[in-house]
Amino acid sequence: MNGLTRREKLITDTETVTQILNKSKVLHLGLVDGDEPYVVPMNYGYTFENEKLTIWLHGARNGRKYDIIRNNPKVCFEMCCDIEPFEGEVACKYGISYSSLMGKGVATIVEDVEEKKAALSVLMKTQTEKDFEFNDKLASVVGIIRIDVSDFTAKHRPAPQKQ
Ligand SMILES: Cc1cc2nc3c(=O)[nH]c(=O)nc-3n(C[C@H](O)[C@H](O)[C@H](O)COP(=O)(O)OP(=O)(O)OC[C@H]3O[C@@H](n4cnc5c(N)ncnc54)[C@H](O)[C@@H]3O)c2cc1C
Secondary structure, eight states: OTTOOTTOEEEOOHHHHHHHHHHHOEEEEEEEETTEEEEEEEEOEEEEETTEEEEEEEEOSOSHHHHHHHHOOEEEEEEEEEEEEEOOSSGGGOEEEEEEEEEEEEEEEEOOHHHHHHHHHHHHHHHHSOOOOOOHHHHHHSEEEEEEEEEEEEEEEOOOOOO
16 A cells, blocks of 8 residues: 555554444544535445445434435545544654544445345444434435445554653
8 A cells, every 4th residue: 555654654454444444433434525525424334244344424414414425426535533642852753653444435325225224234233333223214214325435455564662
């Protein structure tokens, strides 16, 4: 992967990727609105099976992100966790340690009620680590977006060793 500095580490193992997906809780969804970028923060749920990452988002059934996705379903996203600022003796030695994941894919507005119910359960599992079930009525009043992720990368920036 390009763009890694000396201190950053590319993460490729499934376990560490899964930890980032579990801990981040909020992702920033990037959309292309005609010739303008649009970024919106959202909670998410995910499945990561056989190397295939799928992300589900929920919320109101209308709004700008829906209008954009109907015109252009190509999206990107970023999430991060374990954010810890650290100090240094001089300004340029200050920094922040973190783990992060970003990727791209295609968004689909989910209409199927069974898929919506499953997506809400996945979302609640990711957000709370608890199991929830949803009925048709609840699923019908929320909007669900599925992102089929085509590519992603993850990296970790550790804090410097104390000397
Ligand atoms: C930590 C966090 C988690 C969130 N989780 C969810 C979630 O899981 N589901 C969900 O539906 N929403 C969530 N939101 C709210 C989300 O960011 C959007 O505000 C909301 O989804 C509406 O998006 P929209 O594109 O339909 O905007 P619209 O309601 O159509 O917005 C119109 C305009 O309002 C402004 N706007 C929209 N969102 C924001 C914002 N967040 N901050 C400042 N200005 C804004 C923009 O200028 C936009 O053009 C979350 C917000 C935060 C900060």
